[in-house]
Amino acid sequence: MRAVCIMVMGPSGVGKTTTAKAIANALNWTFAEGDEFHPASNIAKMSAGIPLDDQDRQPWLETIRDWMTQKSKEGVNTVITCSALKRRYRDILQGTEADLRFLQLDAPVQLVGERMSRRSDHYMPLSLLNSQFDALEPLQSDENGIVISVEENPEQVVSAALQALAPNI
Template identity: 55%
Template sequence: MGPSSIGKTTTAQRLADALGWPFSEGDTFHPPANIAKMSKGIPLNDDDRAPWLELIRAFIDDEAAAGRNVIITCSALKRRYRDTLRAAKADVRFVELIADRAVVAERMARRTGHFMPASLLDSQFDTLEDLGEGEPGIQITVDVPPDEVVARAIKGLGLEQRARERETSRT
């Protein structure tokens, strides 16, 4: 979780690979109206985000019902958004990626082919509520290479054994 361009997709893809779990990009759950709005530089509001979050929650439910763990990206900027996701019938935990706004702005400026314009970055940071007390998850700064961010996530989530088993199964 975290604002656009902080490294959610890179981290999630590598985490999913390290654990052998499926990965899904949360942006693919946005309805076309949300993508159109963001593409025009208009920030989403809570009403816009509600159906998107419900689709992600339903996806988590479906994966859990099938007996699968899943890694999914989602900005999940507010606690109440995370509450929606935690309502899934699964053990939902968050990895909040943290970086200075200037670092994220520079990453966003280099990114191509995404509907989220740099003009919306401030609205994302203004909306962001860090993980709070009682929320399951960890905070990780993205001040190191992606593989180290993933190693920190695995350790922080207590998934070292799973990662070792996955590595052993590959060799």
Template identity: 50%
Template sequence: MTEIVHVVVMGVAGSGKTTTARILAERLGLPYAEADEFHPPENIAKMSAGHPLTDEDRWPWLRAIRDWLTARTHAGESAVVTCSALKVAYRDLLREAEGRVRFVHLVAAAPLLEDRMEHRAGHFMPPSLLASQLDTLEPLTDAEDGVTVSVEASPDVVADQAIAALHLTEESR
């Protein structure tokens, strides 16, 4: 059996997690999940009202994502999921999933992130929460299994860079 590899596309709001993850999942032929779908209604209401989540708000959400990844492993599948994964401790919890968990940390300058957030439609996260996310962010460390990719290029180029940097192929499934 080939190694099960889960790719967590991480970063602050507006970094392009959803777009990049969808491209990666399509190119690699893997199941995909959007982390926002794992939030309980209370978290979405809190963020919609402009209040940042606390660690206590995030732990059940992160455990649900971890458990989804483990379920994919039990199904014999690698997977792609989005998750802000802002702190090393959050990523540590995600790494508890069965299978190899790797990260693609999407980064951009704050003005670009803010511009993206102001121009996206239908998302509950207001641009006013970007500063709290940037303050909370602990960048991917050298000790973590992953890569950092700038999103200043097109989404297709960002996905190409992530695939190349992680040495992923369809055979990785």
């Protein structure tokens, strides 16, 4: 049986890290921050306010996919964050040998902007927020995943996510 990987996805600022860490803690699974898989060149671009293009993202997505596969081969269930904004990105990620389930976090752009304006410890500038929402292609019915609103507090979001994921994990 393949190990399960829950990928918490969505635009920057929706609460991927907070949600993913809480889910990993609740399930006692391994957590990984997808942003840590970015090469230095991608971080430099984003820090300079330059959106990444598909060519920039390709090796990053492949590295995440390969990490999920390795953890699955080790029998380790995981929770990882990754924006995974476009279907073609998710198609690359679905090449993993893990049993991948997407958890898309959904919120109005205004709410996310307010949240991002209050944080100072992230390289993604507020100026790139609209490009993230413009690029977002929501999960489709043939993708293995669920969509959860993050308009509530983090505890309620995690509870709703765990409840929705429970039948399949």
